[in-house]
Amino acid sequence: MWAYVLAAPRRFEKVDVPAPEAGDLRDGQVLLRTLAGGICGSDAPDFRGLRTPLVARDRPDEGPGAPGLPGFPMHEVVGEVVASRDPSLKPGARVVGWADSADAIAAYVVTAGAGLAECDPALEPTVAALLQPLACVLSAVDRLGALDGADVAVLGQGPIGILFSHVIKERGARRVTGVDVVDRDDVAGLFGVDEAVRGASGRWAAHLADDRRPGVVVEAIGHQTATLGDAIDAVAPSGLIHYFGIPEEHPYALDMWKFLRKQLTMQAGTTLERRRYLQAAGQYLAAHRVLADHYVTHTYGVGDVQAAYECADVPAEGRLKVAVSMA
Incomplete structure (x- = not known):
């Protein structure tokens, strides 16, 4: 062959x-x-x-x-x-x-x-x-728990991050902020993003007012360690960070003092129930044809x-x- x-x-x-x-x-x-x-x-x-x-x-x-x-x-x-x-x-x-x-x-x-x-x-x-990446995102969002009324930021609005934005908005988030160095204005609204930020996640996090800090941050950029630190900087006290993806460097350095003082929780993982989430992805796509089109x-x-x-x-x-x- x-x-x-x-x-x-x-x-x-x-x-x-x-x-x-x-x-x-x-x-x-x-x-x-x-x-x-x-x-x-x-x-x-x-x-x-x-x-x-x-x-x-x-x-x-x-x-x-x-x-x-x-x-x-x-x-x-x-x-x-x-x-x-x-x-x-x-x-x-x-x-x-x-x-x-x-x-x-x-x-x-x-x-x-x-x-x-x-x-x-x-x-x-x-x-x-x-359907395969969508299954991964659905599995990850399930681990986030209830999102009704939540303020959520998704760092990275590439193929994975934009799916997170869509699913999180559909799960009831009050506000979804998408952060990316690439201009995603052409698809942000279609995928549930309320505020599309064009710029580096570190600069965005450094200029956040306390009353604008999201309670949940999804790190969907990957490929280096710095953006996990940006998620720690950005999230509200007692907030939740979800790290998505396969780390390219096994050890990750982070500001543990800041993590501790902000009383944060972080989660990560892979898709375990693959067939179930693939089937769920098929149902989600059938209900949201915008994904098939864009x-x-x-x-x-x-x-x-x-x-x-x-x-x-x-x-x-x-x-x-x-x-x-x-x-």
């Missing part, structure tokens, strides 16, 4: 590799023919060569950090079930979810059925790709995967989710 491999930082090459076969599946696994994939912010450090791929779960002989893992890095996948050892997913089903080994830039991929859910076959595969802003064919990742790697006005069509 065809696949793309990172031959060097920021450089893909197309390769021919053996296709996985139905007989190789373990209990709970499915074989997908890939239709589309979404590029996640957590793919950026991999594309830049800052991390090596984890060992593929079905190829343990390759060892950890196996270089040149075909299909890496992409975990947001839409596909058609070709073969299944998950009794709830039948061949022919259109599904969306996680590619466990982040190896979905390939004609076929093997992954756990528990990380997949059926999706509306009427959706274009590149649009259906938004979330995926750039679509590339798989032959242009290099250009797709280059586009996704640089925040820009008018650019939210970048999807890759593989059909």
Whole structure:
């Protein structure tokens, strides 16, 4: 089968590799023919060569950090079930979810059925790709608890942050402030943002009046440690901070004295009940078609995967989710 491999930082090459076969599946696994994939912010450090791929779960002989893992890095996948050892997913089903080994830039991929859910076959595969990040956001917002009447700030209004803004507003927040160095005025209102702040989160936090401090801050920028400090600076005393995403640096330094004196709470986590939240994402999308119309802003064919990742790697006005069509 065809696949793309990172031959060097920021450089893909197309390769021919053996296709996985139905007989190789373990209990709970499915074989997908890939239709589309979404590029996640957590793919950026991999594309830049800052991390090596984890060992593929079905190829343990390759060892950890196996270089040149075909299909890496992409975990947001839409596909058609070709073969299944998950009794709830039948061949022919259109599904969306996680590619466990982040190896979905390939004609076929093997992954756990528990990380997949059926999706509306009427959706274009590149649009259906938004259900995976939406599932992650729905899971995270559930952990925030009741938001009725809350003032919430979301740091970062890229593909993840803008979803947080939409879901948080729908959950009853009184005011949603979206902060981003990129001008998001074109979509802020559509995604529930009451105040769109264009500028660095640190500068915004430093100039907040005490009576304007949000009770909840979501840090959805990532890629460095400073913006978590900005969240601590911005949030109201006794407030809640949610750190979203995969940290690129495992230890994070923060002002623990300020954290303590402000009596703060911080939470983080990953999506555990993947199928349930993918199903919830499908229901949410059906109720909020604005996401289908405005979330995926750039679509590339798989032959242009290099250009797709280059586009996704640089925040820009008018650019939210970048999807890759593989059909």
